Every structure is written in structure tokens, then in C-alpha cells.
Amino acid sequence: MRILYYYLLLLSLPISAQIELKIDAISSKDSIPxxxxFTIQYHIENLTDKEVVFSLYPTSFGSNRRASxxxxxxxxxxxxxxxxxxxxIFSNTKVNSYRQALLEAKTKEEKDVLVRKYLEEQKRINLDSKSIIDENELLLEKGKNFSKSIITLLPKEKRSYSKTLIWNKSRYYKLEDNEFYLDENKPHYFELTINLMKEYFKDYVEVNEYQEILNNPxxxxxxxxxxxxEIDFKD
Structure with missing residues (x-):
């Protein structure tokens, strides 16, 4: 009975040794007062002797509140x-660059070009060639974008990434009824998590192919x- 208990316990444990997600370094620089x-350097490594596949946008960052x-x-x-x-608490570097360019634009035409370019990048759609985008076109663009998220790691393969995050040095934050203060006298730490789900593929492949994905280890x-x-939020 005890052997059976431990066997069931092992089956219930998550298989977390397939890949390693590791932060290699965090550096910081005050560009303006x-x-x-912050430059986050990190990697994802396949720890197994077999190929692994998953869906992930590895340079897209979001807070824990939108993790699900x-x-x-x-x-x-x-x-x-x-x-x-x-x-x-971090602002988007690309959004900031567009915002700065808009401030420096001298004419309405220059601003319109910047706004159009930003919208095209966000939607992955050429607005000049399409005045009206039908549903099929949107689904096609969505599928193309999803295909870019599929990552295949060969046995023992490691991929390194770098991401720049910008903090505006605000210390007080209020979210609903909760208040937070980044104390300049205390140490702070940064951690990453990824949620890999086979279910992401459901809307982008045929039913039989999706079933194969579910059954494919x-x-x-x-x-x-x-x-x-440690991340530096000190003065």
C-alpha cells in the first residue's frame, strides 16, 4: 500500500525538469534623471535528450496580474x-520611442505617418493596401502571428534572450484597494514565469492535428x- 501511495504521489508531481528558465543577469542605467x-538577460534551455515544442512569445513581458x-x-x-x-511598473520601450517621435514631429503629416506605422506593427496589417479588413483576413493574420510563437528546442539546446524594461522611478502604486511602495532602503528581486499550454494550438490547427499535439510528449x-x-530600485 505504501509503495502505491508513493507511486501515485510521483504521478501527481509536475514535470518541471524538461526545460530551464533562468535569469543570467540584470543590469541598470539611468538614461535621464x-x-x-533595466536590461534583463535570460535563457530557456532544453534539459532533455529529446526535442521539445511549445508556444511562447519570449520577449513579450507582462506583470503577474495577467499571468493566467x-x-x-x-x-x-x-x-x-x-x-x-x-x-x-515598466513602460514599453517601443511605445516610448513612438511617443518621443510624436513630440518631435513638426507637421500633422509626420504625426499621421508615425501613428499609421505604429498601428501596422501592432496589428501586423498593411493599412495602405487594405481599407477594410474582412474576418478571414484577420484570422489569417492572427494565424501568421501565432506561428511565430512556436518554439522548437533540440536536445540540450539553449536559447538566450535580452529585454529592456524602463522604470519611471515612481515608488507609490495604488491598485484597487491595495497600496504599494518600493522602499529605496530594501532589496528587491525579479523573477520570471512562463505558462506553457498545449491548448494554445486549438484555434490554429485542424481537430485531428490538435489531438495529435495533445498526445505528443x-x-x-x-x-x-x-x-x-536582485534588481536595483534604489536611489
């Missing part, structure tokens, strides 16, 4: 050992969490 840039169905990297911030359940699923690395 009110802004600090987010297909990118989910980050957590800790103050000492306390987890701070914050909304996004090469397509992995599960929560994977990185190490914690």
Missing part, C-alpha cells in the same frame, strides 16, 4: 521576501519559474 533602464492566459514572460517583483502584486505544458535576481 527620471528614468532607469498570457503567452509571454510573466514577471514578479519581491521586496525582501514579500511578493508585490503590482500592475505593470514533445509538445510540453506546465508552469516554469526562473531564479530570483
Amino acid at each position: 527620471t528614468e532607469r533602464k 492566459m498570457f503567452k509571454g514572460m510573466v514577471y514578479k517583483i519581491f521586496q525582501d521576501q514579500e511578493f508585490l502584486d503590482l500592475e505593470d 514533445s509538445y510540453i505544458k506546465g508552469w516554469f519559474t526562473s531564479n530570483k535576481v
Whole structure:
């Protein structure tokens, strides 16, 4: 009976040794007095002797509050050992660059070009060639975008990534009834998590192909969490 108990216990444990998600380094630089840039260097490594496949946008970052169905990297911030359940505290570098370009634009025509370019990049659609996008076209674009998220790692393969995040040096945050303060006198830590789900493929493949994916052990699923690395929110 005891042997059976331990066997069932092992079956219930998550298979978390398939891949490693690790933060290699976090560096910071104050570009302007009110802004600090963090460069996050991290990698995903296949720890097995077999090929693994999953869907992930590895350079798309979001806070833990949107983790449930987010297909990118989910980050957590800790103050000492306390987890701070914050909304996004980092601004988007691409959005910032467009915002700065808009401020520097001298004419309405220049601003219109920038706005159009930004919308095209966000929607992955050429607005000049399509005045009206039908539903089939949108589904096609959505499928193309999803195909870019499929990552195949060969046995023992490691892929390294880098992401720049910008903090505007705000310390006080209020979210609903909760208040948070980034204490400049306490250490802070940064952690990454990814939620890999086979179910992501359901809307993009045929029914029989989706069933094959569900039954294929090469397509992995599960929560994977990185190490914690100190991040500099000090003055």
C-alpha cells in the first residue's frame, strides 16, 4: 500500500525538469534623471535528450496580474521576501520611442505617418493596401502571428534572450484597494514565469492535428519559474 501511495504521489508531481528558465543577469542605467533602464538577460534551455515544442512569445513581458492566459514572460517583483502584486511598473520601450517621435514631429503629416506605422506593427496589417479588413483576413493574420510563437528546442539546446524594461522611478502604486511602495532602503528581486499550454494550438490547427499535439510528449505544458535576481530600485 505504501509503495502505491508513493507511486501515485510521483504521478501527481509536475514535470518541471524538461526545460530551464533562468535569469543570467540584470543590469541598470539611468538614461535621464527620471528614468532607469533595466536590461534583463535570460535563457530557456532544453534539459532533455529529446526535442521539445511549445508556444511562447519570449520577449513579450507582462506583470503577474495577467499571468493566467498570457503567452509571454510573466514577471514578479519581491521586496525582501514579500511578493508585490503590482500592475505593470515598466513602460514599453517601443511605445516610448513612438511617443518621443510624436513630440518631435513638426507637421500633422509626420504625426499621421508615425501613428499609421505604429498601428501596422501592432496589428501586423498593411493599412495602405487594405481599407477594410474582412474576418478571414484577420484570422489569417492572427494565424501568421501565432506561428511565430512556436518554439522548437533540440536536445540540450539553449536559447538566450535580452529585454529592456524602463522604470519611471515612481515608488507609490495604488491598485484597487491595495497600496504599494518600493522602499529605496530594501532589496528587491525579479523573477520570471512562463505558462506553457498545449491548448494554445486549438484555434490554429485542424481537430485531428490538435489531438495529435495533445498526445505528443514533445509538445510540453506546465508552469516554469526562473531564479530570483536582485534588481536595483534604489536611489
